[in-house]
Amino acid sequence: MPAIKSVFSLLGLLLFLNHPAMASYTLVYSGNLNGELEPCGCTLEGDLGGIKRQATMIDQLRRQDPDLLLVSSGGLLIAEMPSDRIRSDYILRGMQLLNYDVIGVQARDLAFGTDFLKRYRLPFVLSSAPDESIFAYQKTLRRQSQSFSFFQWSVLPSQVIRKDPATASASAQKQLTEKLAAEKNTGAITVLTTSLRLAAAKKVLPLKYIDILIIPSRRDSFAKPVQIENTLLLQPGARGMRLGLLQFEIKKQANNARISHWQQRVIPLPKSIPDSPRTQAWYAAYNAALKSDYEKQVALRKQREQGKSPYAGAEKCQACHVQEYRKWQQTQHAQAYDDLESVDKNFDPNCVTCHSVGFNQPGGFLNAELTPHLSGVQCESCHGPAQAHIDDGGKTATGNHQWNKKQICGQCHIAIHSPSFNLKTYWPKIAHGQIR
Numbered sequence: 001m002p003a004i005k006s007v008f009s010l011l012g013l014l015l016f017l018n019h020p021a022m023a024s025y026t027l028v029y030s031g032n033l034n035g036e037l038e039p040c041g042c043t044l045e046g047d048l049g050g051i052k053r054q055a056t057m058i059d060q061l062r063r064q065d066p067d068l069l070l071v072s073s074g075g076l077l078i079a080e081m082p083s084d085r086i087r088s089d090y091i092l093r094g095m096q097l098l099n100y101d102v103i104g105v106q107a108r109d110l111a112f113g114t115d116f117l118k119r120y121r122l123p124f125v126l127s128s129a130p131d132e133s134i135f136a137y138q139k140t141l142r143r144q145s146q147s148f149s150f151f152q153w154s155v156l157p158s159q160v161i162r163k164d165p166a167t168a169s170a171s172a173q174k175q176l177t178e179k180l181a182a183e184k185n186t187g188a189i190t191v192l193t194t195s196l197r198l199a200a201a202k203k204v205l206p207l208k209y210i211d212i213l214i215i216p217s218r219r220d221s222f223a224k225p226v227q228i229e230n231t232l233l234l235q236p237g238a239r240g241m242r243l244g245l246l247q248f249e250i251k252k253q254a255n256n257a258r259i260s261h262w263q264q265r266v267i268p269l270p271k272s273i274p275d276s277p278r279t280q281a282w283y284a285a286y287n288a289a290l291k292s293d294y295e296k297q298v299a300l301r302k303q304r305e306q307g308k309s310p311y312a313g314a315e316k317c318q319a320c321h322v323q324e325y326r327k328w329q330q331t332q333h334a335q336a337y338d339d340l341e342s343v344d345k346n347f348d349p350n351c352v353t354c355h356s357v358g359f360n361q362p363g364g365f366l367n368a369e370l371t372p373h374l375s376g377v378q379c380e381s382c383h384g385p386a387q388a389h390i391d392d393g394g395k396t397a398t399g400n401h402q403w404n405k406k407q408i409c410g411q412c413h414i415a416i417h418s419p420s421f422n423l424k425t426y427w428p429k430i431a432h433g434q435i436r
């Protein structure tokens, strides 16, 4: 509970700092999820975030301040593998549990079409779409007699824009300026989220009518707020790892409202934040859906691949490379599949791919029953298929014999799953063969 406690004391501190005569407001905001429903847990550094922990934290913050404004800049979904449709479905159901007030729509959220998104009845906003019947153009919320108008500007793929893209975007820009100016005239605070970087945002968007501009941070972490003339620039990090909490006051002159004092706190979501019990059924249903899809895919692939596999499995290498085999057995690579099993994720294709041999390749790993000899990170995960190499006593080179170490390790030791990877420190732990 230490993280929750620190939020308590944070709120106390902020209330204390506030000018007593002025009303204060709270904006909780998050950046792109990029398909990350939960942290993978591959390393401690990466074990932050996830919808289950977000739910706990958001409930906690709402109990403290029922009036808080909760905004997501969108960028929720991912569409790289067939199973990503299931993940995207559950991300959107998860967003329903989180009760965001406003969610921006980015181009990547349209990967499965606009109808896919509409089904969830989430508070989506899209101000650069040509057709307001698809998503709300803007959303206005009131807090303590102050109104807040939310907009989202996204660069959309041309098939979404029905007219000529160039003229469509010019007229959309003009419309946005008019709508923002009109909102400012009513005394509203305007908040605009976009996936544009600052330089592009300055060119395209009328900053003088935008009180709070939310653009993506260059990293997974949040940047400090920056004041640019009358606009406060917020830069949330990605992957749902943290939440930004901005407390601010509003100065009113005639009909013009402006942000005055503000203070930001970034809330990380480490393992110490318990999963919300509200998300239990949702999470169980997600895993069940993944598991049944996985089993279906395995059965299909088994049917398709009746031929001989180009992969042999590490046991077969032993006969001629006993030193290498013994060394490998002692490394964590040999345990990689067991470790996946122990966190109960051995049916998630997004995980199995790096924790087995030749997953998604013809003749590669299917599951622990059908292909037990290909589980874990083995010789052929790095050296490539080697059945042909075995068949002629080593004359045929292994599949990846022309790859260098960087290419070999880079298949799996990528930043999001292995942030502290460094060839100089990692290779010695698994070194074998002629050590170079």
Ligand code: HEC
Pocket: 312, 313, 314, 316, 317, 318, 319, 320, 321, 379, 380, 383, 386, 387, 389, 390, 393, 394, 395, 396, 397, 398, 400, 401
């Ligand atoms: C029947 C014996 C035999 C078996 C079984 C065998 N190898 Fe080899 N392997 C050799 C010989 C002999 C060489 C040396 C070839 C050379 O230097 O020209 C070799 C060389 C290699 C090399 C270095 C050259 C290259 O092709 O990249 C790698 C890596 C290798 N083996 C991996 C494996 C793996 C992985 C397995 C198990 C899937 C395996 N070997 C099974 C005999 C075998």
Ligand code: HEC
Pocket: 039, 040, 041, 042, 043, 339, 340, 343, 345, 348, 350, 351, 352, 353, 354, 355, 411, 412, 413, 414, 417, 418, 419, 420, 421
């Ligand atoms: C792109 C490849 C890749 C994917 C995809 C991947 N992992 Fe990993 N995983 C790794 C690597 C690399 C490590 C070792 C990280 C390190 O120590 O630097 C690792 C380590 C782990 C560990 C061991 C942690 C420990 O305490 O030793 C677990 C458990 C794990 N991953 C689970 C998962 C789960 C669950 C998923 C899917 C949500 C997943 N992995 C997806 C590459 C991947």
Ligand code: HEC
Pocket: 314, 317, 318, 321, 324, 325, 326, 328, 333, 377, 378, 379, 380, 381, 382, 383, 404, 405, 408, 430, 432, 433, 434, 436
């Ligand atoms: C994590 C990746 C990885 C795993 C797992 C792995 N190797 Fe290697 N292996 C390498 C790399 C990288 C080299 C060094 C290649 C170089 O120096 O360019 C190497 C070198 C070798 C060599 C010496 C090649 C030569 O030309 O000197 C042999 C033989 C070999 N491995 C066999 C095996 C066998 C057998 C296994 C399984 C029991 C295995 N390796 C597991 C990555 C791996």
Ligand code: HEC
Pocket: 332, 333, 335, 336, 337, 339, 340, 353, 354, 355, 356, 377, 381, 382, 405, 408, 409, 410, 411, 412, 413, 423, 425, 426, 427, 429, 430
């Ligand atoms: C097919 C994916 C894959 C490839 C390729 C791969 N690794 Fe790994 N590596 C993993 C996974 C998964 C783990 C975590 C295993 C576990 O603990 O469950 C891991 C763990 C490790 C660890 C243990 C980390 C620790 O903290 O002790 C080292 C060291 C390592 N890898 C080095 C390498 C090097 C060097 C290469 C390239 C020569 C390489 N790996 C290639 C997937 C891979």
